[in-house]
Amino acid sequence: MAAQFGRRLRKGAATTAVAAAAVAALSASQAPGVSVDDQGRQTPAGAQPTPDAVADDSATGNSPYYTDLPPLNSPSPSPSPTTGPSTALGATESGIPATVLDAYKKAATALQDAKPGCNLPWELLAAIGKVESGQARGGRVDANGTTISPILGPQLNGVGFANISDTDDGAFDGDSAYDRAVGPMQFIPSTWAWAGRDGNGDGKKDPNNIYDAALAAGHYLCRFGWDLSTTADLNRAILSYNNSQDYLNTVLSWLEYYRRGTHEIPDGTGTLPDNRSDNTTGASPKPSPTPPAADKPTPSPEPQTPGGGATSPTPPGSGSPTTPTTPTPTPTPTPTDTVDHLEDAGTAKLTAMAGDAFTQRISTRAETEGGKAVAKVRVRFTVVGETDTTFTSGENVATVVTNSSGVAVAPALRAGEKTGDVTVRATVVGRMIVGLDYTATVTERAADTLARTSDTALTCVPGGEFADQVEVKATYKGAAADGVAATATLIKSADDPAENDKGPYFQDADGKTVRTLTGLKTDANGLLKLPKLYADDTTGTFLLRINTAGGATLTVELTVAAAESSPSPTETESPSPTESESSSPSA
Structure with missing residues (x-):
């Protein structure tokens, strides 16, 4: 003792x-008694939020x-x-x-x-x-x-x-x-x-x-x-x-x-603290740090509270007088207790391209059964389901307190790379009521304009290879469109987008002829550089069409022609020896 x-x-x-x-290690800017909640808001002493x-x-x-x-x-x-x-x-x-x-x-x-x-x-x-x-x-x-x-x-x-x-x-x-x-x-x-x-x-x-x-x-x-x-x-x-x-x-x-x-x-040998913030007494004894002897059965551990254990009941017949208990006062209702349901507060259609932030934000209003707004209620917004869409903080959960109009506005969402519909659920913290679901749609990355980065003519001789590779830049509303899916096809004509079966072609890893490329994507600067082009023995003018998600299209002209023959040096004819015919006068 x-x-x-x-x-x-x-x-x-x-x-x-x-x-x-x-x-002493606390920030000098934080006054004594100031608490800070999970959103970083400070509450002065004397104005602590209710539990x-x-x-x-x-x-x-x-x-x-x-x-x-x-x-x-x-x-x-x-x-x-x-x-x-x-x-x-x-x-x-x-x-x-x-x-x-x-x-x-x-x-x-x-x-x-x-x-x-x-x-x-x-x-x-x-x-x-x-x-x-x-x-x-x-x-x-x-x-x-x-x-x-x-x-x-x-x-x-x-x-x-x-x-x-x-x-x-x-x-x-x-x-x-x-x-x-x-x-x-x-x-x-x-x-x-x-x-x-x-x-x-x-x-x-x-x-x-x-x-x-x-x-x-x-x-x-x-x-x-x-x-x-x-x-x-x-x-x-x-x-x-x-x-x-x-x-x-x-x-x-x-x-x-x-x-x-x-x-x-070693595990199991640590000591438990003695004191708890709620001053709970009568906790069951702490487990001994010494393992039980091998010949003794190990007792089943009893579930314990953070204070060290469940309170042991008073043994019957102990003779202890029964102390009258004071009736527990009914807790004062909080604003949360008065919330009956959540209503949409004018949220616009939620749509964003993959990788972009949503410009629209979710607004939810907490209301009583009679439709009256409830202020100072914590509303939790949760991105549910298998998706990589999050709030701009990178988290899939955010909590916001309703304002004087009972409205909580969620932080902006940032679309992930998975396209399709995403569900964001609004619930009242501390209140078991049906949540309110919002649908946010993530569309694939898109471009609305394609342009070549060079105006050099693309020409080749039959059976040869083009000296320049085709490079294009994709933009969306004037900004570089990165990560946009694209295809490139050598087509038959401007009016017939079917794949051509002759003329220029690409090569795959095995050197085989390929005239359609799929799975292409623009880089971080919106640039897309195609592989080297080759030509068969067919001459003429051919078309390469590039399409991107979002509808941007560019048609590039390719020319295959025989090399122009250079003029041969003019051959100078040497004067032929003059044949002298001598005629002898007849005698």
């Missing part, structure tokens, strides 16, 4: 010093978290050989279970490739993992990284927490009435539905798997183009995970601590 009491004193003393260091306003759009639903701070001493890079990991001061706090540590580092590496501008440090994932679940309950995961037993937060039923009705029919959290935070990174099901990732390549997105959860947390922290090497964006990202200034300070404390050094410890 004395050792435990001393440990708590050390932690208490550390709180002020470490928190002060963490707060329901932001909870369902955070990773955790603002569920409880561990408040313990790191010890004052700097972490050792490895346990002392004399003291071992269980007694070295700060060793267990700085040590991270092997599988959990591996998941953090792999997630950060993946983000370096996917979103290099984010600059996500793996130590941030470790700090959040520590605060959310005590590193997956001290690394109690199987060989694949899945928690041995579920890690579940309390019901988000509006009593002491946000009110988030069930969104997954209990699939992830086992609760068909309300949502709960799930897994080592404590994602609520409604957030996991769009933020979930497959981090271990098993084809599943499981919030109970540390590899999946760590990668999802990394992408969640890196959305909106945030650069986590800057203080302001780092704070925004952490606050979007759990909207609490105390949470921010706690995570920053562990981030700084892990940056000073850490080491790997």
Whole structure:
């Protein structure tokens, strides 16, 4: 007991010093008490948003978290050989279970490739993992990284927490009435539905798997183009995970601590923090870091909440007097509670060419049953289905608060390369009502004009090859049209686009005659250079027609003619010897 009491004193003393260091790292431009939501909006002290306003759009639903701070001493890079990991001061706090540590580092590496501008440090994932679940309950995961037993937060039923009705029919959290935070990174099901990732390549997105959860947390922290090497964006990202200034300070404390050094410890040997933000008491004992003896059966792990476990019921007949309970007050309805449905707010037809930004934006209005607009409601826009169309931020999810007219305008969409119809679904965050679907159409890249880049005549002798290759430039509304599909065909005549069977031709890789080329595309500058042309023995004027997506057409004239013979040098006739006929006069 004395050792435990001393440990708590050390932690208490550390709180002020470490928190002060963490707060000192905050941006000077952010005043004390200012919070920042997931869209980067700052809320001054005294004007904090209600839990329901932001909870369902955070990773955790603002569920409880561990408040313990790191010890004052700097972490050792490895346990002392004399003291071992269980007694070295700060060793267990700085040590991270092997599988959990591996998941953090792999997630950060993946983000370096996917979103290099984010600059996500793996130590941030470790700090959040520590605060959310005590590193997956001290690394109690199987060989694949899945928690041995579920890690579940309390019901988000509006009593002491946000009110988030069930969104997954209990699939992830086992609760068909309300949502709960799930897994080592404590994602609520409604957030996991769009933020979930497959981090271990098993084809599943499981919030109970540390590899999946760590990668999802990394992408969640890196959305909106945030650069986590800057203080302001780092704070925004952490606050979007759990909207609490105390949470921010706690995570920053562990981030700084892990940056000073850490080491790997065996799975299942990590320690759990003692204190939780909701001051839950009576948690079941933490699992022993020592594996059970081989001759003893291993008890089935009991599902635990982030505070360390489910509250143990009072044994019957204990003699404890029953304390009358105070009736729970009915939560005050929020604007979200009054929303009955979503209506389109005048969205124009959504059409864009592949690779381009949509000029039209989706507008949705939140209304009561009587058709009255509802302001200050969070509307989530999600690009659904198999498509590479995203919002201009590169994400497939965006959340916008309705204005005084009850209207939320989604960010602009950017078309991907997959053509066809794309569905964007608008839903009310924290409210189980039918979503509103919008259709956005992605058309193929197109050109409306084609022109040769040279006016040199294209001529060739029979059986020879053309000296110049045909090069054209495609434009659309005066701008270079890149990535536009094109075909090139040697046709019979201006009125007959059928492929010619004589005259100029291209060659394939095997040297065979080809008179139609397909699968062509203009380059980044709208240029298209055709392969070398050859001629058979037929002379005359021939036509090459180039067509592009969008209807641009260009017909190029080719001439095959025999070489003009050069005049021969004039032959000078030598005078022939004069034949002298001498006639002798007759005698």
